[in-house]
Amino acid sequence: MLLLDPGALLDLVCREGDGHHRLREFLYRHAEARVGTCPAALGPLCEGLELGDAALDVRARVESLLQRLELLAFDAEAAQAYGRLAAELRRRVGVERAIRRQGLLCVAATALRHGWSVLTPQPSWYIGMPLVRVVGYGPGA
Numbered sequence: 001m002l003l004l005d006p007g008a009l010l011d012l013v014c015r016e017g018d019g020h021h022r023l024r025e026f027l028y029r030h031a032e033a034r035v036g037t038c039p040a041a042l043g044p045l046c047e048g049l050e051l052g053d054a055a056l057d058v059r060a061r062v063e064s065l066l067q068r069l070e071l072l073a074f075d076a077e078a079a080q081a082y083g084r085l086a087a088e089l090r091r092r093v094g095v096e097r098a099i100r101r102q103g104l105l106c107v108a109a110t111a112l113r114h115g116w117s118v119l120t121p122q123p124s125w126y127i128g129m130p131l132v133r134v135v136g137y138g139p140g141a
Contacts, residue, residue, distance in 0.1 A: 001116040002030070002135065003072060004037045005107050006044045008119050013045065013061050019121050019138065026119075026137040036070030036116070040106030072114050074106060082109035085129050092128040101125070108132045 004012065011019035027035065049059055074082075086105050090098040098105075108129045111118045116133075118126060123136035 001034045001036070001114070002119040003107065003111040003114070003116045004035065004041060004069070005118050005120040005125075006041050006103070007121040007125070008137075009037060009041055009045050009065070011121055013058060013065065015061075022137050022139075023121070034070060034116075035119075036072050038072045038107060038110040039074060040103050040110065042066075042071075043103065072110050072116065074110050075113070078106075078109045078113040081112045082106060085109055085112070085132070088130055089128045105129070 007019075008023060011017070011023045014020060027033075045062060049062060082105055085108055086098060086102075089101065089105065104125050108118060108126055110116075112132050117135045118132060119135050119137065120126065121136065121138035123134045123138075126132055126134045
């Protein structure tokens, strides 16, 4: 069970570059896995659409993606997981660095609450978040 983070969603939608190809190869090799995402991961992608940064074909791909992916809820249990992760991250890296990673904390907490792994092109984004299973598909993963 793989929760696509913002970087993975961007790689999936933007059909250019190495990230897209690496992600497609990874998903092909793990075709039996359930794949989903969460609102916190979708937010940055939707922000780009609202700013008009995307062509019509990209907008259509995002809409198609939203219909096909399982959307995991950020509920009370995810909020509790967020609290544990955020507190630990603050202890490990400090308040300012933890605040800059709030969106990723929501993604990680959602994955943790549902028992899923986070699929990301940058596993280093999740350093300092204990108990979160992170799967990378980027270079060196």
